Amino acid sequence: MDLKELYRDVILDHNKRPRNFGRLDPSDAHADGHNPLCGDRLSVFVRMDGERVEDVRFEGKGCAISTASASLMTEAVKGKDKAVIGALFHKVHSLLTQQDAVPGAELGKLAALSGVREFPARVKCASLCWHTLNAALDKGASTVSTE
């Protein structure tokens, strides 16, 4: 297990200076995510233009992995269609859980999360924001949980 693989400079940077951090006002939908195991909480806000995510922001308190993952996610999904975001989530999930997954170019900076898979206890930290974003896009459940 290589600590440098987990805490890459990109991760540490996005943890220290999270992008798109704060409430989005006005927004079309938001959802709250909670990881009861470690107490991480975050909210994701979206403003839609049809099927396209026009703007997205998040706020909350969490570990470096969860904060950086949410920050990277907001950068990656802004301006994209829901269908594209769904496919991206699928790729991120593979990256986080499958040992042999090779990050494709479409992941961009999200590839920095590949070190997480060496630390199974931390996968949920990285995926919480994505589940929360999905809930916001579905406008279904208002709170999602990693459990």
Next chain:
Amino acid sequence: MAAIASKARPETALDADRVRKDFPILERTINGRPLVYLDSAASSQRPLAVLRAIEDYETHSHANVHRGVHALSQAATEAFEGARERVRRFINARSSREIIFVRGTTEGINLVAQSYARPRLKAGDEILITALEHHANIVPWQMVCEQTGATLKVAPIDRRGELLYDEFLKLLSPRTRIVAVAHVSNALGTVLPVKRIIDAAHAQGAVVLVDGAQAIPHSSVDVRALGCDFYTFSSHKIYGPTGIGVLYGREELLAAMPPWQGGGDMILTVSFEKTTYNELPWKFEAGTPNISGAVGLAAAMDYVEGLGVEAIAAHEQRLLTLATAELQRIPGIQIIGTAPHKAAVLSFTMEGVHPHDLGTILDTEGIAVRTGHHCAMPVMTFFGIPATARASFGVYNTERDVASLVAGLQKVREVFG
């Protein structure tokens, strides 16, 4: 005996290096580093004496208890009931009828909540707990309140993590039917003034349950000297196996309580018209019990008394004092729980680093600490933090472990800058 002897010779220091040889798991490495186990408050490790007692029982003496006339059933019954007597002596209960084997502290509290509290409480009655309780000493009472209409009251703590005793007294009234308190806080290490709490509660006619999960490995517990009505703890916090624990209850209270679960072993006669329940303590032990668990717990108590409860407590206090001083010298570390009277539990946060990240980095160094809310979310809320890292010390920890923790925390600082 050992405890008395060590009281007479308080200078007798525990030889932790020799103790470590009794715990085979401490020889293993984690991520290529020697294991530094600082999570005994979550679950302690087991000495060879416990592992061998369990193996010996399973290899030579196992059958079901209280069932057969054959030799093995009698041997198993003797081992199981012998363990009960061992527990009675360890906590100085009056009678082994007052020792109920349960799965752990959680089950002990639930048993009292459902069998003692639920049939007696009604709207207008109150249950009083404190703000530093483990979820296991909160949720069972909330359930009883829902079932009976009783009200849960919570005595506050201060910023050091100490119970505000005067506020506790103000909340205590003739309406208070049950007081349920931790002996030692698992999240903060605070030792509560349980004797004073018990005396004050009794003066108002309330019955007192003490959650002893975190106290039992660090102190000699005498239930008669305390005067508590119920005391419950888990075996795996005191170097015994998981899946077994003890509920002590005063005999007159237990005798008046209905069984909690029905089944075999808890009955005298069964017909479809009427069943008569077994005597204490078996009335509360439906089904085949955790026999080898009880044997392991008894061996753990032998082990602890062999070293001397007071000697263990003194050793852990030295480590706590050392670790507290060392951590306070690291910039950005804040110790959560600074009561003057603490057990060997050290909760802390590091500025700019989430406890979860801290725990992962320490783990790569082979250091096991607990990170999270410690099943005490209201405590975290009180301090305005999502989680803490918690180092806890047991009989096998040494000054070297404290040094490893300090070095590990410096590594965390390096990673996070």
